[in-house]
Amino acid sequence: MTTGRGAADIELLVCMTCRRAGVEPPADTREGATLFAALAEAAGPDGPRVVPVECLSNCRAGCTVALRGPGRWTYVYGALHEVEHVATVLDGAARYAAAPDGLVPWRERPEHFRRNCVARVPPPTPVLEKPE
């Protein structure tokens, strides 16, 4: 079992409400839910914790996922295909897990991640306590 600052600390959030842009007529099952199920099955025990989220607010460019973990930058990626990008997302998650601060060098990221990063947010800012 993986322990410490490896993939066990990593959350892979998957937007369940995403519809993939361009799918007409809308599918009965939202593409985000399909992506979640595929990632949850494929992640395996050494992979990230796959967590369903109601909406990551990237509705114009779904499907959408986010990677986060303690002490790490959070990254949001969009324009994902619910079948074709499952391996890509898990590859990107593994690289993210291998970087202690979540900062994967740009050239080492999957190409889809390079082109479809929606936003990133830094780890919590240290607060300097004033002496009483």
Place this chain on the structure above:
Amino acid sequence: MTTGRGAADIELLVCMTCRRAGVEPPADTREGATLFAALAEAAGPDGPRVVPVECLSNCRAGCTVALRGPGRWTYVYGALHEVEHVATVLDGAARYAAAPDGLVPWRERPEHFRRNCVARVPPPTPVLEKPE
């Protein structure tokens, strides 16, 4: 001094590297840095903690800010003007601070926030510890 779960807990992250879309030729000072300075000055002691960030990775639609706080959803907003939207951002931050989970009803958000939410990320997922 504000204590507890009020604005003192809120971080308003401001991307310092943002250039506002459509500014030609590029300004000597990046619009993100101008927005940060304006927000830091205007926030006041009861406002959010204004934190400079190197890049929030919303480079196509700057300027960009993010709101976050303990136990709250994190929201990223883009397409901000470094002068015209200072009051809008602080208004949105105050409404965010007033919502314990950071979820401000859609109709109560500033109109710019409604139209320019780039992404949101939930608060940390509770981990259920297994008994040993």
